[in-house]
Amino acid sequence: MSKRPLKTLLFSSLYPSSVRPGHGIFVETRLRELLSSGEVETRVVAPVPWFPSTHPRWGDYARMAATPRRETRNGVEVLHPRYLLPPKVGMTMAPLSMALASVPAIRGLLAEGYDFDVIDAHYYYPDGVAAALLARWFGKPLTITARGTDLNLIPQYSLPRRMMQWAAAKAQASIGVCAALVDVLRGWGVADERLHVMRNGVDLQRFRPLPQQQMREELGLVGAPLLLSVGYLIERKGHHVAIDALAQLLPTHPQAQLLIIGEGIERANLLEQARRLGVQDHVRLTGALPNTELLRWYSAADVLILASSREGWANVLLEAMACGTPVVASDIWGTPEVVANDMAGRLVSDRSGEAFALAIVDLLRAGTDRAQVRAYAEGFSWQSTTEAQLALFGRLAGRDYA
Known part of the structure; x- marks a missing residue:
């Protein structure tokens, strides 16, 4: 029985x-x-x-x-x-x-x-x-x-x-x-x-690598490196830090682009920040997107940025890595348990645009094996x-x- x-x-x-x-x-x-x-x-x-x-x-x-x-x-x-x-x-x-x-x-x-x-x-x-x-x-x-x-x-x-x-x-x-x-x-x-x-x-079926160049073409994305920041548009999520990092990167990476996915009360402030720093042509705010659509954007990106001031266990990190995209994230709370080696990405102890830009450059110089990033994420079933x-x-x- x-x-x-x-x-x-x-x-x-x-x-x-x-x-x-x-x-x-x-x-x-x-x-x-x-x-x-x-x-x-x-x-x-x-x-x-x-x-x-x-x-x-x-x-x-x-x-x-x-x-x-x-x-x-x-x-x-x-x-x-x-x-x-x-x-x-x-x-x-x-x-x-x-x-x-x-x-x-x-x-x-x-x-x-x-x-x-x-x-x-x-x-x-x-x-x-x-x-x-x-x-x-x-x-x-x-x-x-x-x-x-x-x-x-x-x-x-x-x-x-x-x-x-x-x-x-x-x-x-x-x-x-x-x-x-x-x-x-x-x-x-x-x-x-x-x-x-x-x-x-992480849902390894929902979040999986798709051909990077194909996704960029389908989504109308240009520029490299292509940076991604995902989450509610609130101060805690650190999108403003990502914009500061982009401004630091542009002198050496003039084709860099930053995509910000999410909606919230900081939208107007982020747009104004981008205009004030002269990077408005390199920043795109998509608004909120369905969770089921995110794998296309993760797969298109070169780096996911998560500049949060507080996180328990940030799901976006694993979602991006499951799509083959490495991450640069604040060294806080549970994040070191997610980003446990350099293959997965970089941790940043100073929540500033300069520190994030340096970590992004270090990651780009090292190169990314997207298949290995995916394999790392598969350890988090x-x-x-x-x-x-x-x-x-x-x-x-x-x-x-x-």
């Missing part, structure tokens, strides 16, 4: 929806890899802040308001309860508000016969704190996955930090996508036996993370899935 699948409840506001398909795609990707094992069933509760209007003038708030209450994505049932996020006090109220709003959704799942074994929460604040409340109310074991800014930024606020420390003490297990995040939890006094590093993998999740969730549920 075969054992029944392990039943999990994934809880996180960082989960894609039909109106924001790229939001939190890294959480969905890990779940899809886990489900591909055939040993797990899941439901997703992905709370959304309540907003009164779907009018386009409200931008991202309108998209959140248009999120369906219940939908199916890639065969997974997803519930989107609404929680109140009051102005000014929203940051401290969010965990309780999110938890209370999710109770009816979870009760509904239980009434439908979905009695889950484990709560699998992602992002420590406010999601992990809310999940700790729900785990207590429903009497379920809990794991919380730390992903980056939840532990390398939010703890600077004293009340959220204390709430996260409480949640870490209540969770049966905490997962970090890199060792640096687990070190934060260890510093809070969380016992080693409850700490786990489960790195993100999802298999080990999936096996570790099965073992952990099974143990918490009182069953052996090792």
Whole structure:
């Protein structure tokens, strides 16, 4: 007689929806890899802040308001309860508000016969704190996955930090996508036996090398070296550093071009910076692109730049390398665990345009074997993370899935 699948409840506001398909795609990707094992069933509760209007003038708030209450994505049932996020006090109220709003959704799942074994929460604040409340109310074991800014930024606020420390003490297990995040939890006094590093993998089918010259022609790209910077247009992602680096490169590499993929509040500032530095003809902002289209741009590029000030485990690094493109990245948090040798790229300790330009020149002079870069990325499959999740969730549920 075969054992029944392990039943999990994934809880996180960082989960894609039909109106924001790229939001939190890294959480969905890990779940899809886990489900591909055939040993797990899941439901997703992905709370959304309540907003009164779907009018386009409200931008991202309108998209959140248009999120369906219940939908199916890639065969997974997803519930989107609404929680109140009051102005000014929203940051401290969010965990309780999110938890209370999710109770009816979870009760509904239980009434439908979905009695889950484990709560699998992602992002420590406010999601992990809310999940700790729900785990207590429903009497379920809990794991919380730390992903980056939840532990390398939010703890600077004293009340959220204390709430996260409480949640870490209540969770049966905490997962970090890199060792640096687990070190934060260890510093809070969380016992080693409850700490786990489960790195993100890369989808080696979605991200694969395509012919570089063909991609450049299809995308209408000219110039060399072709530099790429991908991510939300916010200061933390360092696109401004990439523009500074381009300005430093142009005297010796007059055909260099920089492509910036993403959308966000810094767009106007980045365009103005490029104009002020006289490099506007060498910079192209594409706006946001679907994740499924990125492999063409990665494959076309010579170098991916990631000049972030904070990262947990930057998926764009592995995505680029899986397409054969080396990287130049800030030497922070989990990034040294991703870029572990010179074949993969270069790490930069000084977050400045000059330092990044020097690293790019060093990488270009050394030359790139794109097949070797791809082979390096192949060492980051999802298999080990999936096996570790099965073992952990099974143990918490009182069953052996090792």
